[in-house]
Amino acid sequence: MTTKLIVGLDGAEPGERALDHAKHLSKLIGDCTIELVYIIEWSPYSFQTPEENAMRHKRNEQETKTATERVISPALATLKAEGFKANGRVLHGDAAELLNKVATKEKAQQIIVARSKESGFAAKLFGSVTAKLVMSAGVPVTVVN
Amino acid sequence: MQNKQMVSCAIISIISFFHSSAAFAEGSIDETVNEIFASATGWFVNLIFAPLPGTSFPWIVLWLVTGATVFTIYFGFIQFRAIRHSIDLVKGDYSDPDDAGEVSHFQALATALSGTVGLGNIAGVAVAVSIGGPGATFWMVLAGLMGMASKFTECTLGVKYRNEYADGTVSGGPMYYISKGFKERGVPGGRFLAGLFAVFCILGALGGGNMFQANQAHAQISSIVGDYPGWITGIIFALVVFAVIVGGIKSIASVTEKIVPIMGVLYVSAALIIILMNADKVGWAFEQIFLGAFTGLGVAGGFVGALIQGFKRAAFSNEAGVGSAAIAHSAVRTKEPITEGLVSLLEPFIDTVVICTMTALVIIITGQLTSDPATGLYLVGESGRIITADGSSGVALTSAAFSSAISWFPYVLAVAVVMFAFSTMISWSYYGLKAWTYLFGEGKTTELVFKLMFCVFVVIGAAANLGPVIDFSDAAIFAMAVANIIGLYFLMPIVKKELNSYMSRLKSGEIKKFND
Numbered sequence: 250m251t252t253k254l255i256v257g258l259d260g261a262e263p264g265e266r267a268l269d270h271a272k273h274l275s276k277l278i279g280d281c282t283i284e285l286v287y288i289i290e291w292s293p294y295s296f297q298t299p300e301e302n303a304m305r306h307k308r309n310e311q312e313t314k315t316a317t318e319r320v321i322s323p324a325l326a327t328l329k330a331e332g333f334k335a336n337g338r339v340l341h342g343d344a345a346e347l348l349n350k351v352a353t354k355e356k357a358q359q360i361i362v363a364r365s366k367e368s369g370f371a372a373k374l375f376g377s378v379t380a381k382l383v384m385s386a387g388v389p390v391t392v393v394n
Numbered sequence: 395m396q397n398k399q400m401v402s403c404a405i406i407s408i409i410s411f412f413h414s415s416a417a418f419a420e421g422s423i424d425e426t427v428n429e430i431f432a433s434a435t436g437w438f439v440n441l442i443f444a445p446l447p448g449t450s451f452p453w454i455v456l457w458l459v460t461g462a463t464v465f466t467i468y469f470g471f472i473q474f475r476a477i478r479h480s481i482d483l484v485k486g487d488y489s490d491p492d493d494a495g496e497v498s499h500f501q502a503l504a505t506a507l508s509g510t511v512g513l514g515n516i517a518g519v520a521v522a523v524s525i526g527g528p529g530a531t532f533w534m535v536l537a538g539l540m541g542m543a544s545k546f547t548e549c550t551l552g553v554k555y556r557n558e559y560a561d562g563t564v565s566g567g568p569m570y571y572i573s574k575g576f577k578e579r580g581v582p583g584g585r586f587l588a589g590l591f592a593v594f595c596i597l598g599a600l601g602g603g604n605m606f607q608a609n610q611a612h613a614q615i616s617s618i619v620g621d622y623p624g625w626i627t628g629i630i631f632a633l634v635v636f637a638v639i640v641g642g643i644k645s646i647a648s649v650t651e652k653i654v655p656i657m658g659v660l661y662v663s664a665a666l667i668i669i670l671m672n673a674d675k676v677g678w679a680f681e682q683i684f685l686g687a688f689t690g691l692g693v694a695g696g697f698v699g700a701l702i703q704g705f706k707r708a709a710f711s712n713e714a715g716v717g718s719a720a721i722a723h724s725a726v727r728t729k730e731p732i733t734e735g736l737v738s739l740l741e742p743f744i745d746t747v748v749i750c751t752m753t754a755l756v757i758i759i760t761g762q763l764t765s766d767p768a769t770g771l772y773l774v775g776e777s778g779r780i781i782t783a784d785g786s787s788g789v790a791l792t793s794a795a796f797s798s799a800i801s802w803f804p805y806v807l808a809v810a811v812v813m814f815a816f817s818t819m820i821s822w823s824y825y826g827l828k829a830w831t832y833l834f835g836e837g838k839t840t841e842l843v844f845k846l847m848f849c850v851f852v853v854i855g856a857a858a859n860l861g862p863v864i865d866f867s868d869a870a871i872f873a874m875a876v877a878n879i880i881g882l883y884f885l886m887p888i889v890k891k892e893l894n895s896y897m898s899r900l901k902s903g904e905i906k907k908f909n910d
Binding site (some may be wrong): 289291293294295296297298299300302303304305306307310311312313340341342350352 | 486489491494495496497498499500501502504505508509512561562563565644647648651652654655721722723726820821824825891
């Protein structure tokens with residue numbers, strides 16, 4: 250049975266670090282699939298104007314398309330060129346919650362994320378995705394520094 | 395050609411407005427605006443509020459109540475038997491995780507509420523109890539409960555018959571369900587009725603959704619900083635509205651959308667605190683409400699006067715049967731239109747049964763309405779309103795009631811009123827725009843004409859006196875209900891079919907909760 254690693258991408262440098270670590274692990278494991286996940290932060294409980302609601306579906310499609318084109322597709326192309334087995338997806342919602350959900354659904358062995366360089370105050374105020382994930386995940390989590 | 399006509403219409407209205415401004419040198423700007431406005435809209439107000447022959451009961455109030463009663467009975471008291479499921483839907487228990495990123499039930503409800511919760515709940519209720527006495531509260535709550543069925547019907551249809559465009563955007567509302575639904579059922583006159591609704595919706599957007607808001611926001615600000623001409627508030631408001639709806643400055647709108655719910659919670663909390671502070675008077679207040687509901691307790695028109703005021707204010711506040719919420723709710727992409735109807739029925743409950751009742755209780759409990767200690771009847775002044783403790787009316791009366799218990803609350807209320815007024819204007823600018831584009835077609839120029847006209851009416855609303863503005867606002871909103879409820883009568887069998895199918899699938903377990 251193939252080992253599955255979930256990698257949280259953010260379209261920036263921390264995501265790259267997480268992916269590098271996943272590649273390293275994948276080589277050590279051998280039969281391994283890397284599942285790339287890009288999450289667009291979204292809450293069903295936010296407040297919007299009627300116009301924003303009317304445009305929401307269009308924006309949803311645009312956001313998914315942009316994230317796929319800019320983050321997931323290039324990463325998948327590189328991984329496949331380097332001989333790795335990989336899949337990718339773009340989701341809307343709470344990052345920590347969704348990473349854990351995907352890991353459970355895919356029966357993954359591990360979630361790999363990287364610590365972002367969020368300032369202490371912002372992290373304290375809003376709570377970091379990594380901290381939330383470590384506290385709530387149902388599978389082992391590796392946080393790359 | 396159409397565009398040309400519209401542009402010239404808008405130019406004429408702007409010119410006539412500024413032409414009237416030229417007369418300001420002679421007298422005060424506000425007085426001139428008020429006179430012109432009252433004489434221009436009087437006939438329309440009289441037509442909508444014409445009493446039933448031989449009575450003082452406006453036919454339009456009977457129209458709304460009949461509609462709400464018919465829908466309540468036809469759908470088997472849906473507002474009571476499905477409320478638990480409505481709450482589960484809003485919580486997201488039945489939302490497919492694959493639909494994440496789309497408009498949620500909660501968002502649609504919150505957006506529609508920010509269009510309705512506002513001055514109707516603060517100023518409107520004050521008007522109702524100062525004319526109809528405490529008894530108006532009873533009829534207002536009853537109308538709120540019945541109105542839940544009207545809202546359910548119109549919002550289900552709003553989603554079912556909305557237009558989805560190739561670019562992914564949507565347009566919906568009574569004008570769409572009336573024209574498409576009538577065609578589907580083979581009923582003639584759908585396009586005419588839809589057009590009529592759209593015309594009234596534009597007037598409603600300019601009246602209750604705009605002028606009334608600007609007017610009361612000015613009243614509240616001037617009660618804090620001292621009296622000054624209304625057109626100054628009007629121009630400031632118009633500029634901010636212009637920045638959002640024409641300039642596309644989303645940050646202002648999104649800040650307002652976030653502050654409004656906080657203000658709403660703050661308002662209800664303050665009301666609850668005042669009610670708790672006067673817990674010993676709650677029993678007496680309810681006694682006044684029930685007694686007043688059936689005897690009038692000396693108000694003009696007796697218990698019928700209380701009933702009319704209660705029903706009028708409830709309809710003006712929660713807009714059930716008016717059709718505006720159907721425009722707001724139609725943005726939800728759900729496979730089951732009925733779920734949107736079920737969610738929307740919570741609006742009149744939150745808006746009228748909870749928030750309006752809070753306002754009324756605070757006004758009654760804090761003793762703002764003066765009565766004759768000997769007879770227990772309320773003292774009515776020459777204007778037909780109950781004489782209040784400090785002579786205030788409208789939002790100033792609510793403000794006085796809150797300040798009698800919490801001295802600094804008028805400042806919070808002033809901010810709340812401005813925020814509520816602003817968010818209601820933004821919502822109604824969208825409703826009006828949808829009606830406008832339904833009539834004149836989608837297009838940048840068409841939209842710009844409406845948006846500019848909307849901004850001009852902000853200034854007129856802030857500068858005119860309360861009387862003519864409130865009359866026109868009511869009339870315009872109620873006129874929407876004329877066309878909408880006719881449409882709902884013809885289309886309610888479609889809603890029933892949807893409801894029965896949904897309920898049976900829910901019962902059989904075919905429709906499941908996604909949240910475990």
